[in-house]
Amino acid sequence: MVNFTVDYNNTFGKAVEEAGSYNVKIMDSSTAKQTKKGKEMAVLNYEVLDGKYAGAAIRYHNIVWDDSTEEALSLSIKRLNTLMKAIGAEDGKQVNATMEAIVKQLHGKKLNITVDWEQSDYNGKWNLDVKSQQELKEKSEPNGVFRPSNGTKKAAETSTNPFGNTTQSKQTTSNPFEQTTLENTDPFAKSKDINIPDEDLPF
Numbered sequence: 001m002v003n004f005t006v007d008y009n010n011t012f013g014k015a016v017e018e019a020g021s022y023n024v025k026i027m028d029s030s031t032a033k034q035t036k037k038g039k040e041m042a043v044l045n046y047e048v049l050d051g052k053y054a055g056a057a058i059r060y061h062n063i064v065w066d067d068s069t070e071e072a073l074s075l076s077i078k079r080l081n082t083l084m085k086a087i088g089a090e091d092g093k094q095v096n097a098t099m100e101a102i103v104k105q106l107h108g109k110k111l112n113i114t115v116d117w118e119q120s121d122y123n124g125k126w127n128l129d130v131k132s133q134q135e136l137k138e139k140s141e142p143n144g145v146f147r148p149s150n151g152t153k154k155a156a157e158t159s160t161n162p163f164g165n166t167t168q169s170k171q172t173t174s175n176p177f178e179q180t181t182l183e184n185t186d187p188f189a190k191s192k193d194i195n196i197p198d199e200d201l202p203f
Contacts, residue, residue, distance in 0.1 A: 026108065042102065044103075049110065082132075
């Protein structure tokens with residue numbers, strides 16, 4: 001006999017509808033790929049842990065390892081260090097591993113991410129883009145800024161963010177992960193899995 005209570009909060013396909021700051025865990029669907037230019041890339045998917053969007057997913061945060069120049073390498077290291085600090089990895093630990101090995105160890109790790117709406121250069125659609133990563137906070141905090149319509153960002157009339165759009169505007173002007181979205185037209189287009197294991201990881 002089937003016996004259950006209809007619960008709109010316990011469904012597949014739940015979506016995060018507002019920008020803001022969310023406590024998340026890195027989903028097992030996160031994977032390592034290669035960009036069209038052959039660079040190693042982590043494709044991270046996040047599941048919201050608490051609040052009204054608990055269980056909803058924020059997908060396709062691409063972090064590219066680019067060592068083509070000293071500046072690109074420095075930025076790549078800083079992005080991964082930011083992620084490692086957010087999940088509580090051991091400070092000072094040397095990492096010498098493939099992106100695939102790193103991503104596998106990231107599965108299930110918890111952190112807080114700040115997201116804002118960004119328009120895709122590929123299809124013109126607005127999607128949530130990761131602006132920063134930090135340690136878990138007391139709770140997730142949607143800020144009332146919903147998916148833009150007619151090309152502009154619009155906040156809800158009853159925003160949960162007491163600072164309105166001020167904080168959001170600052171986030172969009174400085175994104176430490178900006179380079180990770182340059183090749184994010186389709187995270188799985190012409191990509192290849194990386195199958196070289198490495199166990200020397202800090203977490």
